[in-house]
Amino acid sequence: MNVKPLGNRLLIKTIVEEKKTEGGIVLPDxxxxxxxxALVVEVGNLEDLDxxxxxxxxxxxxxxxxxxxxxxDHIIIDADDVLAKVED
Amino acid sequence: MNVKPLGNRLLIKTIVEEKKTEGGIVLPDxxxxxxxxALVVEVGNLEDLDxxxxxxxxxxxxxxxxxxxxxxDHIIIDADDVLAKVED
Amino acid sequence: MNVKPLGNRLLIKTIVEEKKTEGGIVLPDxxxxxxxxALVVEVGNLEDLDxxxxxxxxxxxxxxxxxxxxxxDHIIIDADDVLAKVED
Amino acid sequence: MNVKPLGNRLLIKTIVEEKKTEGGIVLPDxxxxxxxxALVVEVGNLEDLDxxxxxxxxxxxxxxxxxxxxxxDHIIIDADDVLAKVED
Amino acid sequence: MNVKPLGNRLLIKTIVEEKKTEGGIVLPDxxxxxxxxALVVEVGNLEDLDxxxxxxxxxxxxxxxxxxxxxxDHIIIDADDVLAKVED
Amino acid sequence: MNVKPLGNRLLIKTIVEEKKTEGGIVLPDxxxxxxxxALVVEVGNLEDLDxxxxxxxxxxxxxxxxxxxxxxDHIIIDADDVLAKVED
Amino acid sequence: MNVKPLGNRLLIKTIVEEKKTEGGIVLPDxxxxxxxxALVVEVGNLEDLDxxxxxxxxxxxxxxxxxxxxxxDHIIIDADDVLAKVED
Numbered sequence: 028m029n030v031k032p033l034g035n036r037l038l039i040k041t042i043v044e045e046k047k048t049e050g051g052i053v054l055p056d057x058x059x060x061x062x063x064x065a066l067v068v069e070v071g072n073l074e075d076l077d078x079x080x081x082x083x084x085x086x087x088x089x090x091x092x093x094x095x096x097x098x099x100d101h102i103i104i105d106a107d108d109v110l111a112k113v114e115d
Numbered sequence: 116m117n118v119k120p121l122g123n124r125l126l127i128k129t130i131v132e133e134k135k136t137e138g139g140i141v142l143p144d145x146x147x148x149x150x151x152x153a154l155v156v157e158v159g160n161l162e163d164l165d166x167x168x169x170x171x172x173x174x175x176x177x178x179x180x181x182x183x184x185x186x187x188d189h190i191i192i193d194a195d196d197v198l199a200k201v202e203d
Numbered sequence: 204m205n206v207k208p209l210g211n212r213l214l215i216k217t218i219v220e221e222k223k224t225e226g227g228i229v230l231p232d233x234x235x236x237x238x239x240x241a242l243v244v245e246v247g248n249l250e251d252l253d254x255x256x257x258x259x260x261x262x263x264x265x266x267x268x269x270x271x272x273x274x275x276d277h278i279i280i281d282a283d284d285v286l287a288k289v290e291d
Numbered sequence: 292m293n294v295k296p297l298g299n300r301l302l303i304k305t306i307v308e309e310k311k312t313e314g315g316i317v318l319p320d321x322x323x324x325x326x327x328x329a330l331v332v333e334v335g336n337l338e339d340l341d342x343x344x345x346x347x348x349x350x351x352x353x354x355x356x357x358x359x360x361x362x363x364d365h366i367i368i369d370a371d372d373v374l375a376k377v378e379d
Numbered sequence: 380m381n382v383k384p385l386g387n388r389l390l391i392k393t394i395v396e397e398k399k400t401e402g403g404i405v406l407p408d409x410x411x412x413x414x415x416x417a418l419v420v421e422v423g424n425l426e427d428l429d430x431x432x433x434x435x436x437x438x439x440x441x442x443x444x445x446x447x448x449x450x451x452d453h454i455i456i457d458a459d460d461v462l463a464k465v466e467d
Numbered sequence: 468m469n470v471k472p473l474g475n476r477l478l479i480k481t482i483v484e485e486k487k488t489e490g491g492i493v494l495p496d497x498x499x500x501x502x503x504x505a506l507v508v509e510v511g512n513l514e515d516l517d518x519x520x521x522x523x524x525x526x527x528x529x530x531x532x533x534x535x536x537x538x539x540d541h542i543i544i545d546a547d548d549v550l551a552k553v554e555d
Numbered sequence: 556m557n558v559k560p561l562g563n564r565l566l567i568k569t570i571v572e573e574k575k576t577e578g579g580i581v582l583p584d585x586x587x588x589x590x591x592x593a594l595v596v597e598v599g600n601l602e603d604l605d606x607x608x609x610x611x612x613x614x615x616x617x618x619x620x621x622x623x624x625x626x627x628d629h630i631i632i633d634a635d636d637v638l639a640k641v642e643d
Contacts, residue, residue: 029202030173033164036198063622071199072163075600076561085558085622085631092198094151094173103173103198110564110620110631111599114557117290118261121252124286159287160251180286182239182261191261191286205378206349209340212374247375248339268374270327270349279349279374293466294437297428300462335463336427356462358415358437367437367462381554382525385516388550423551424515444550446503446525455525455550469642470613473604476638511639512603532638534591534613543613543638 030096032071035106037078039065039086040099063088064113068101076106083113118184120159123194125166127153127174128187151176152201156189164194171201206272208247211282213254215241215262216275239264240289244277252282259289294360296335299370301342303329303350304363327352328377332365340370347377382448384423387458389430391417391438392451415440416465417454425458435465470536472511475546477518479505479526480539503528504553505542513546523553558624560599563634565606567593567614568627591616592641593630601634611641 032038042064067082078084091104120126130152155170166172179192208214218240243258254260267280296302306328331346342348355368384390394416419434430436443456472478482504507522518524531544560566570592595610606612619632 031200031202033166033172033197033199034195038199063620078561084561087620092151092173092175094199107562109561111561111566111622112559114559119288119290121254121260121285121287122283126287180239180261180263182287207376207378209342209348209373209375210371214375268327268351270375295464295466297430297436297461297463298459302463356415356439358463383552383554385518385524385549385551386547390551444503444525444527446551471640471642473606473612473637473639474635478639532591532613532615534639 028097030069030094030101030103032069032103034071035074036071037067037073037104037106037109038069038096039084039091039102039104039109040068041065041102042083065102068096071106073106076109078106078109078112083115084109085111085113116185118157118182118189118191120157120191122159123162124159125155125161125192125194125197126157126184127172127179127190127192127197128156129153129190130171153190156184159194161194164197166194166197166200171203172197173199173201204273206245206270206277206279208245208279210247211250212247213243213249213280213282213285214245214272215260215267215278215280215285216244217241217278218259241278244272247282249282252285254282254285254288259291260285261287261289292361294333294358294365294367296333296367298335299338300335301331301337301368301370301373302333302360303348303355303366303368303373304332305329305366306347329366332360335370337370340373342370342373342376347379348373349375349377380449382421382446382453382455384421384455386423387426388423389419389425389456389458389461390421390448391436391443391454391456391461392420393417393454394435420448420453423458428458428461430458430461430464435467436461437463437465468537470509470534470541470543472509472543474511475514476511477507477513477544477546477549478509478536479524479531479542479544479549480508481505481542482523508536508541511546516546516549518546518549518552523555524549525551525553556625558597558622558629558631560597560631562599563602564599565595565601565632565634565637566597566624567612567619567630567632567637568596569593569630570611596624596629599634604634604637606634606637606640611643612637613639613641 030038063085065084067078067080086104087108090108091102094101118126151173153172155166155168174192175196178196179190182189206214239261241260241262243254243256262280263284266284267278270277294302327349329348329350331342331344350368351372354372355366358365382390415437417436419430419432438456439460442460443454446453470478503525505524507518507520526544527548530548531542534541558566591613593612593614595606595608614632615636618636619630622629
C-alpha cells in the first residue's frame with residue numbers, strides 16, 4: 028500500500044530517540060512525548076526542497092496530520108514545516 | 116442527479132474503514148467518529164492536482180462542507196485540504 | 204424591480220426542500236433552519252464561474268447578506284461561497 | 292460644499308424605506324434601525340464598478356464611516372462594500 | 380521646524396469645527412471629542428492620491444499617530460485612512 | 468563595536484526631549500515615558516526610504532526591539548515603523 | 556553530525572553574555588533569561604541575507620524552534636527573525 032502526498036507535502040515517520048544518545052540529537056524534556064525527528068517516507072511535488080525517501084529531518088512540533096499506514100503512525104506534513112535535514 | 120463542484124473543489128464520500136484492517140490504513144482512535152479517508156466522486160476545475168472520480172484520498176479532518184446527495188453523506192472539500200492519494 | 208449584484212457576486216433565492224425527497228438532496232438535520240440549496244436569480248461580473256439565472260447551486264451556510272426583493276427573502280453572496288452546481 | 296471621496300470609495304446617503312412598500316425592497320426587521328439601501332451622492336476613483344451619482348445601491352450593514360454633510364447624515368463607504376445596484 | 384512624513388503618509392492638523400455651522404460639516408455627537416476633519420500640512424510620497432498642503436480632508440477616527448509640532452497637536456496618518464477631500 | 472541592522476531595518480537611539488522645548492516637538496503626556504523621537508545610528512538595506520545615520524526621525528511607539536549597544540539603549544526598528552523625518 | 560537548515564532558515568547557538576561586559580552588548584534585565592545574541596552555526600538557502608557560520612547576530616526573543624545538537628542547545632530560526640549582525 029502506498030500513500031502519496033499531494034502538493035507541497037511529505038509523508039514522514041517519527042524516530043523514537045533514545046533519551047541519552049551520546050553525541051546525538053537529544054530533544055528538550057518538554058518535547059519528549061512528541062519527538063521532532065523523523066524519516067521521510069514519501070514526498071509530494073515539493074516546490075523548493077530537495078528531500079527524498081530515507082532522509083532524516085527535523086520538523087515543527089504540532090505541525091502536520093497524523094495517520095496510520097499499515098498499522099504504524101505516520102505524519103503528513105507541509106514542506107514548510109520541515110526545519111532541517113540531519114546528516115550523520 | 117449530479118452535484119458538480121465549482122472552482123478548486125471536489126465532491127468526496129467518506130469510506131468507513133474496518134477498525135482492524137490487516138496492513139491497511141487504521142485511523143487513530145481520536146478520529147474514529149470522523150474518518151479521514153474518502154473516495155473522490157466529482158472534481159471541479161482543479162488547479163494543481165491530478166485527481167479523478169474513483170481515486171481514494173486522505174483529507175483534513177473538519178475540512179469541507181457536509182451535504183447529502185441522493186440520501187447519502189458527502190463532503191465538498193477544497194482541493195488544498197486533500198492531503199494524499201492512496202494507491203493500494 | 205431589478206437587483207443587479209456588483210462585482211464577483213450573485214443574487215440567489217434559497218430553495219425550501221422537502222424533508223425526505225426521494226433521491227434528492229436532503230440537508231443534514233443541524234442545517235434544517237438555514238438551507239444550503241438555492242436558485243440563481245441574478246449574477247454580477249463573475250470572475251471564474253459559469254453560472255446563470257435559473258441554475259441550482261449549493262452555497263456555504265452563513266455566507267452572504269440577506270435582503271428582501273419584492274417582499275421575498277434573497278441572499279447576495281460572493282461567488283467564492285458557491286460550492287457546487289446541481290444538475291438534475 | 293462638496294465632499295469628494297478619495298480612492299475606491301463612494302459618498303452615499305441612506306434611503307429611509309417605508310415599512311411595507313408594495314413590491315419594493317423591505318429590509319428584515321433586525322436591520323430596521325440601520326437601512327441597507329442608499330443613493331450614491333459622489334464617487335471617488337472607482338476601480339471596477341460602474342456607478343454614478345443618483346444610482347440606488349444596497350450596501351453592507353455596519354460598513355463605512357458616518358459623516359454629516361450640510362447637516363444631513365451621509366456615509367463614506369468602500370466600493371467593495373457595495374453589494375448591488377437597484378434598478379426600478 | 381519641518382516634519383516630513385515618510386512613505387505613503389501625511390501630516391495633518393485637525394480642524395475644530397463650530398458645533399452648529401450653517402450648511403457645513405457637523406460631526407455626529409459621538410465623535411465630538413475627536414474631530415474627523417483636518418488640514419493637510421505636509422505630504423510624504425503619496426502613491427495614488429493627489430493631495431497637497433492646504434487641502435481639507437476627512438479622515439478615519441482613531442487612525443494615525445498623534446504628535447506635537449511647535450507645540451500644536453498634529454497627526455501623522457496613512458494615506459489610506461484619508462477618506463475624502465472637502466471642497467468648499 | 469558595530470551593530471549592523473539586517474534587511475529593511477534601522478538602528479535608532481531615542482532622544483530624551485526637554486518637557487517644554489520652546490517651539491519644538493513636545494510629546495503628548497501619555498507618551499512621556501517612551502519618547503517617539505530618535506536619531507538614526509545605522510541603516511540596513513532600506514527598500515524605499517532615504518535615511519542615513521544622523522537623521523532625526525519620529526517612530527511608532529511600541530514598535531521595534533530594544534537592545535543595549537555599548538551600554539546604551541537602542542532600538543532596532545522596521546523601516547515601515549518610521550513615520551517621519553524631522554528637519555530643524 | 557550535521558544539522559542543515561532548510562529554506563530561508565539558520566541554525567544558531569545563543570551566546571551567554573556576562574552581565575556587565577564593559578562596552579559590550581548588555582541585554583535588558585527583562586530579557587536576561589533568554590539572550591538575544593547568538594552565533595551562526597549553519598545557514599540554509601538564505602534569500603536576501605549575507606550571513607555565514609561564525610557570524611554574530613541579534614535575533615528576536617521567542618522566535619525560532621529549540622533543538623539540541625550533540626547535547627547542546629541550538630535554535631533553528633527564520634532569517635526574517637535575525638535583526639542585526641554584530642561586528643566587534
